[in-house]
Amino acid sequence: MRRPYVSRGQSGGSSSDNDDPVVVYRTRLLLEIDVVADAMSRAQMPYFRRIETVGGLAATIPASPPPGLLPGSFFAIAVPGEWVARARRFIATLPVSQEVRDIHQMPGVKDMFKGWTWVFVLAIILTLIIGVIRMYLLE
8 A cells, every 4th residue: 555645835736645755855953854844845845754763663753853863863854756866956956965874874774773672662562461360360
């Protein structure tokens, strides 16, 4: 199932519902995402903003975004596939950092987060088991 993109600043016409969104800009600075989004709105280019994490999770930026991000997380701008070349040329003219960071630049970090996730899950299960044992055996 394909994810729809949210068109901001475009009142209709050339939407591409059958085209997957492609990230054209990533940054750790909320201000830069706002600058890019505002400029794209004024240029009537379809886009949506999202937060991407090392674990691969991508979510729409909330109305009141967090002031800081976890290590390995980025704010991103995505556009429909047919708009990628135009959007990249447009963003290159803006006064923002031009290095598009790859979300998977940090080798091993994703595996580390997965490993720690299992440690926390096992700790929670062990705590629940100990709680059940105390509740029924020590009464």
